[in-house]
Amino acid sequence: MTLREEADKIIKEAITKVLPDEAVKQALKSRKSVKGKLYLVAVGKAAWQMANAAANILNGQIEKGIVITKYGHIQGDIPGIECFEAGHPVPDTNTFAATQKVIELTEELQADDQVLFLLSGGGSALFEKPLISTEELSDITKQLLACGADIVEMNTIRKRLSAVKGGKFAGLCEPAAIFAIVLSDIVGDPLDMIASGPAYADSSTASDAIAIVEKYHLKLSEKARTLLEMKTPKAVTNVETRITGSVRNLCLAAKEACEKLGYESMILTDALQCEAKEAGAFLAAIAKTHQNTDKSLAFIAGGETIVHVTGKGLGGRNQELALSAAEGLAACKNTAIFSVGSDGTDGPTDAAGGYCDENTKEKMQQAGLDVYEVLKENDTYHALKKTGGLIITGATGTNVNDVAVVLIRRRFL
């Protein structure tokens, strides 16, 4: 097997292990049934998979259900559940129309009813009723995506501009109860930030929001600024939450997959949060340090990096991380670094991530490309396409953040 084939195998096995089906099944065991009706609302990139798992278990008990997920993420019909696809990472008209359907569903709720709320990352874009114009929301979302704000900063802003985020969806469901199962795609699993916490009390403050506006010089209307200064729900009383899955599980699954291939493996971190470029260079440095090993080694780093967009190219944080390792890897032997988003999408591309090895830099030179220029233009997608380094998985059905792996192969090759 080549290093690239090994990488693909590790990715496949790790992602399969973190599909939410089993987690949903376990979480549902602690759900108390209610006298009234049971409704299902599933939002996020893993919404279809979570809803399908729940519908199989609750077989016929669901009165009505709605799934909102990203384009290309619906894998079939779920009896009794309406499934919608919408825009991500920037909400679009389908987002607003599908969210309106959910709001209409909440208007039917009685005190004895229960909403099974299945939430996963991506929900911030996919579940939205904005309190500002849709044009301004789209503009602010694009500013936040480009400025290098991390996901907690982004969602601190997003939840204040929304009628469903920051605990407000829980308010719409009152007096009915919510049983929420949340698949975490944020380091540290902050429930109020995952998909902007529609059913969780907000821990951020107006001054946090204003500080973020100032830090990134965001351009806002007066109305948006006024909304940022307003209070969000600090207590939510009708929700019981089970948190399942996380980047930790993804790292453990990757470690297990590496070990099956004979790598001595170590999780370096499951809380990677820095510039993608820095993470790539750092992992390449680790690869260099261990070149004299006589054992096959794998180093695993999970989390979510950020990109400050400076160019006009196409790419994503995982592709950027992988390509940033190309320079350092050129000095290595039988060594590769790959980084992948468990949801199967990296930035606004059809790739899940990127793969580089000691030959990538040379392949780029042959194609007339310079690593630094490509990174400056944020055009990693096109460069990796030329070097055969794109990782394409398609929608995976899960979303528990990203994992990067260093492979140093010293046997079997």
Ligand SMILES: O=C(O)[C@H](O)CO
């Ligand atoms: O939707 C979002 O806000 C991100 O995926 C984090 O959960």
